Amino acid sequence: MLALQLLISGLSQGCIYGLIALGFVLIYKATETVNFAQGELMMLGAFAGLVASAWFGLPYWVALLLAVLVMVVLGMAVERLVLRPILGQPAFAIVMVTIGVGYVARGLVTMVPGVGTETYTLPTPFKDELVRAGGLIISAEHLVVIGATVVLCLLLFGLFRFTRIGVAMQAASQNQLAAYYMGIPVKRLNGLIWGISAAVAAVAGVLLAPITFVHANMGFIGLKAFPAAVIGGFGSLPGAILGGLVIGLVESLAGFYLPEGFKDIAAYVVVLLMLVIKPNGLFGETMRKKV
Amino acid sequence: MRFLFKTDYDQDIALLRHAGQRFWYALLGLALIAAPWTVSEYQLAQLSLVAIYGIVGLGLMLLTGFTGLVSIGHAAFLGVGAYAEAVLSARGWPFPVSAAAAIGLSAATGVIVGLPALRVRGIYLAIATLAFGFIVEEVLTRWEAVTGGNSGLSVGRVEIFGWTLGSATEFYFLCVGLAALCTLVLLNLLRSPTGRAFVAIRDSEISAQGMGIHLAAYKTLSFAMSAGLTGLAGALYAHNLRFLSPDQFTVLQSVELLMMVFVGGVGSVHGAFLGAAFIIVLPQLISALAPLLPAGLGGATGLQPTVFGLILIGFILFEPMGLYGWWFKVRTYLELFPFYRRGMFRRQKAFQKSERLR
Numbered sequence: 001m002l003a004l005q006l007l008i009s010g011l012s013q014g015c016i017y018g019l020i021a022l023g024f025v026l027i028y029k030a031t032e033t034v035n036f037a038q039g040e041l042m043m044l045g046a047f048a049g050l051v052a053s054a055w056f057g058l059p060y061w062v063a064l065l066l067a068v069l070v071m072v073v074l075g076m077a078v079e080r081l082v083l084r085p086i087l088g089q090p091a092f093a094i095v096m097v098t099i100g101v102g103y104v105a106r107g108l109v110t111m112v113p114g115v116g117t118e119t120y121t122l123p124t125p126f127k128d129e130l131v132r133a134g135g136l137i138i139s140a141e142h143l144v145v146i147g148a149t150v151v152l153c154l155l156l157f158g159l160f161r162f163t164r165i166g167v168a169m170q171a172a173s174q175n176q177l178a179a180y181y182m183g184i185p186v187k188r189l190n191g192l193i194w195g196i197s198a199a200v201a202a203v204a205g206v207l208l209a210p211i212t213f214v215h216a217n218m219g220f221i222g223l224k225a226f227p228a229a230v231i232g233g234f235g236s237l238p239g240a241i242l243g244g245l246v247i248g249l250v251e252s253l254a255g256f257y258l259p260e261g262f263k264d265i266a267a268y269v270v271v272l273l274m275l276v277i278k279p280n281g282l283f284g285e286t287m288r289k290k291v
Numbered sequence: 292m293r294f295l296f297k298t299d300y301d302q303d304i305a306l307l308r309h310a311g312q313r314f315w316y317a318l319l320g321l322a323l324i325a326a327p328w329t330v331s332e333y334q335l336a337q338l339s340l341v342a343i344y345g346i347v348g349l350g351l352m353l354l355t356g357f358t359g360l361v362s363i364g365h366a367a368f369l370g371v372g373a374y375a376e377a378v379l380s381a382r383g384w385p386f387p388v389s390a391a392a393a394i395g396l397s398a399a400t401g402v403i404v405g406l407p408a409l410r411v412r413g414i415y416l417a418i419a420t421l422a423f424g425f426i427v428e429e430v431l432t433r434w435e436a437v438t439g440g441n442s443g444l445s446v447g448r449v450e451i452f453g454w455t456l457g458s459a460t461e462f463y464f465l466c467v468g469l470a471a472l473c474t475l476v477l478l479n480l481l482r483s484p485t486g487r488a489f490v491a492i493r494d495s496e497i498s499a500q501g502m503g504i505h506l507a508a509y510k511t512l513s514f515a516m517s518a519g520l521t522g523l524a525g526a527l528y529a530h531n532l533r534f535l536s537p538d539q540f541t542v543l544q545s546v547e548l549l550m551m552v553f554v555g556g557v558g559s560v561h562g563a564f565l566g567a568a569f570i571i572v573l574p575q576l577i578s579a580l581a582p583l584l585p586a587g588l589g590g591a592t593g594l595q596p597t598v599f600g601l602i603l604i605g606f607i608l609f610e611p612m613g614l615y616g617w618w619f620k621v622r623t624y625l626e627l628f629p630f631y632r633r634g635m636f637r638r639q640k641a642f643q644k645s646e647r648l649r
Contacts, residue, residue: 034414085608091413092361096553097607099546103600110593216593223425223542226418234414265429268422272407275419279411 004136006252012142012211014248015149019204020225021232021240022156023197029173029235030193033083033094037102038201039222044105045071045202046214050122060124067202075198079191087187102219109216122209145207152203153241156196160237169193227271233281242282246270293626304482306475323467327460335463336531341567342466343527346473348551348563350520353477355549356558357486358513359493361417364404364424365548368518370431370540372397372525374438377446377535385452390526397522398515400427405514424542431537443536446529466527470564473520477560480516489513550599554606556613565614573599 023038035041048070053063082097124141131138160166172179172186180186205218212218228247232239247267255263274281295302295309307313327335347369354360372393379389407419431438438444449456449465456462480486488509491499500506529535547570555566577595584594610616616636624631 028414034417082604082608089607089611092355092417093553093557093607093611095361095414095417096549097604099550100600100603100607103596103603105600107593107595107597107600111597223421226421230415230418261429261433265426268425271422272419272426275407275411275415279407279415 001136005138006256007249008136008138009142010249010252011245012145012248013252014228014245015145015241016204016208016211016221016244017225017228017247018241018244019149019152019200019207020222021228021244022153022237023200023204024225024229025232025234025237025240026193026197026200028229029237030169031083031087031190032091033098034091034234035197036095036098036222037078037105037219038197038225039219040102040105041071041075041198041201041219042205042208042222043109043214043216043219044074044205045198046122046205046209046218047109048202049206049209050120050214053123054120060122064203064206067206068199071198071202072195075194075196075201076191078198079194083194084187084190087190106216106219119213119215122206122214124210141210145211148203148207149241152200153238156200156237159196165189165192224267227267227274230271231274231281233283236281236283239281239283306478327463332459335459337571339459339463339466339527339531341564341571342463342470343524343531344548344551344567344570345470345564346524346527347521347548348555348567349470349473349477349560350517350524351548351552352555352558352560352563353480353489353520354513354517355552356562357481357493358489358510358517360510360513361413361549362404362420362517363417363542363545363549364420364422364427365517365521366540366542366544367424367427368397368401368521369525369528369544369548370427370537371400371518372522373529373535373540374431374444374525375522376526376529377444378437380447380450380530386449386526387451390523393526394519394522397525398519401514401516401518402511404518405511421542421545424545428537428541431540438535438537441536441538443534446533446535448533449530462530466531469523469527473523474560477520481560485509485512547599550603554603554613556615557611559612559615561618562613562615565618569614573602 020038020042023041024035027033027035027038045067049063049067052058052066053060058066078101082101083094086094086097131140131143158166160170168179168184169189169192171182172184172189176186205214208218208221224247225244228243229240230243231246232241232243247270250266250270251263254266258266293309293311297303302308307316323338326338330338347365350368351362351365354362375393375396376389379392380386384392404420404423407416411419432440434440449462456465481490488499488504491502491504492506492509492513496506532539551566551570552562553566554569555564556562574595577598581594606613612619620636623635
């Protein structure tokens, strides 16, 4: 029973990691850029949700929607202003730019007087509710996280599978140049991908907010989502979610069964092992460059 | 304008190309030697710190700028070097021996981290080093018997076979001397076959492999050397701060070191020191200028990260070669005086190397 309990809390934490990793993978697949500011985007999303629900008094779900919309616009703006001008530059220069974006986002939030340096709780309709099922006690927050992740994944799956724009995105991510020649507006799609990725981050932020708190440094959780993305194979969407779940579970179990301190580094130990054993992750694609 | 007539093959590999360079570097050397008597004690301490960070910059530049491998965990090597030096010097080991041990230990850790580097590249490698950075930070915190954990560890003065470097001046000369030595080592390395192999790996792994360069061996070597240099800097860092705690070696510190290299100019030895000076001076510049800003803005804790981030973005967007590139353009302008054209350094759209193919 205890193991099951740990399993569920691990799964819900893993869903958060998975959602952030999903954001990395979306952007990586489309533009081969690794977005180190993903955690900060999540933090901004959480703050947007907080402003909407605590200051304007909107209900939780409306606040979530609003946060998503705000973040879509912000994500597209970041892509247009900062990333598009350096398209085609060495990969790590672009990574450094996203690190810079993260710094700016974190700094700007703490600079808002009286807001940024505090920690907040996000009021939710399901706060402190417990679900009892056959001896199991599960907090509703965890169930909501798992449920929302499933819904979001289905939505994204639908988008990529059945819509014209989703298929175009797949084409662009497989071969940018060929997609260009086929008349797909690759640049605009890249902007849209950043929007979607920021939206996923916002959902993760608003879902995480009731479990932890909303504060300027909550974006550092993004650093734990990297192992998740790597374990899944950096270019695979289902892999990202699965990797997140693996990390969440390992962390939850390590926190209980291993001595103190292992919980924080469990994710990194797992990813190092993974890189040594199977560098391309669980679902990674391997191709060799032909000379 | 200056014309270089080469009459000797030795001129091709000379470190100082012409009389002008000899003059300016001699002047720089004299200024550095005269510094203890011309600047205040506080500025002297800052100069020592610039030299220490410059050594880290050299190490990271060797790895990132010249071998094309990225590390987001370099603060861990700094930490390994610093703690090794702290523990060994507390046992009475003289500085040359303990520093050599610190270098060796750091380099050995570098080899261990380099092992995944043999199989992964690009962003995977960055994440492997990130993971390593987190693990080392946690080890430094938890291994209280050796590192003192969060309560920290205090370090004594530098002691070389009974001669204690008590004053700031002596320590300054030690730092600057070692920095100069490391620079020479790096410059000589870069014009040797090993250094050429590193640069070849950076430019194209496949071509390098085709030319008979053993990728795994050279990548590991690069990691080890980079970690060794950083370990030496760590040893000096320990004596400079004289108090170590794990929160000085976080991943944020690693990112800051990387930022130093990128702002200084990736792929230039000058860049390491320019970036080091930049990263030391900027926080002081910000705190000096903060009172000029509106009250709510100037006192905010987020001011420094914001400025750091903006400067980083600005450099990569507008001056990808960093501070050194800036200086290079000014120098070219002066050298070619009436003939400089703005298009000379127009950035080419580089063909994006896909990392999905390997």
